[in-house]
Amino acid sequence: MREWFAALERPVELLVGLGPEATPRAGSRDVDFGAEMVRVCEGLAELGENVTCRVEQEPEGFPRFPAVSILPDGRDAGVRYDGLPWGYELGSLVGAIVEAGREEPTLRPDSLAALGELDRDLALDVFVTPT
Amino acid sequence: MLLAFRCAFASERIAATAIEANEFPQLSQELGVWAVPRIVVDGEPRWDGAVPEPEFLRRLLAA
Numbered sequence: 001m002r003e004w005f006a007a008l009e010r011p012v013e014l015l016v017g018l019g020p021e022a023t024p025r026a027g028s029r030d031v032d033f034g035a036e037m038v039r040v041c042e043g044l045a046e047l048g049e050n051v052t053c054r055v056e057q058e059p060e061g062f063p064r065f066p067a068v069s070i071l072p073d074g075r076d077a078g079v080r081y082d083g084l085p086w087g088y089e090l091g092s093l094v095g096a097i098v099e100a101g102r103e104e105p106t107l108r109p110d111s112l113a114a115l116g117e118l119d120r121d122l123a124l125d126v127f128v129t130p131t
Numbered sequence: 132m133l134l135a136f137r138c139a140f141a142s143e144r145i146a147a148t149a150i151e152a153n154e155f156p157q158l159s160q161e162l163g164v165w166a167v168p169r170i171v172v173d174g175e176p177r178w179d180g181a182v183p184e185p186e187f188l189r190r191l192l193a194a
Contacts, residue, residue: 083151092132105141115142124147125171127164
């Protein structure tokens with residue numbers, strides 16, 4: 001991960017939002033999700049100079065907590081992870097950081113062309129689990 | 132999940148959020164999340180499961 005983060009072409013900020021948390025499914029009630037989120041994101045920020053972490057209480061635009069917004073160059077790109085990205089999902093957060101740190105997107109040219117034709121806003125939610 | 136993030140980074144028209152289903156069980160129940168990944172577009176469940184990039188884009192833009 002240090003090599004990936006060292007290759008980032010622009011800074012990436014992780015904005016961690018903490019606040020009132022939902023009651024998770026049974027079996028995970030003893031986990032302090034907010035504290036774990038801070039630990040994970042601060043740990044990632046220690047792996048590269050271009051990755052930083054900021055923690056705020058109930059930042060604007062965060063409907064659920066804990067959550068982390070991935071900000072390329074400090075800009076809100078509409079990319080957020082709600083809940084603790086643990087297990088295999090840690091890879092999704094790391095991948096988002098790497099993508100955010102690129103000057104050019106890695107989608108196929110035909111995908112970029114199709115997105116360029118988009119004439120309305122779309123909110124895409126992807127439900128995931130750690131396994 | 133990463134494909135959704137890539138779309139959002141590539142287009143200012145798209146916002147992409149990953150939601151950890153176990154941590155938000157009420158929302159997951161409301162949207163009938165029984166399999167993951169479940170893809171929801173503008174609040175409407177659309178499909179379950181990972182698909183290749185061209186198919187992902189086709190389904191997303193048809194939503």
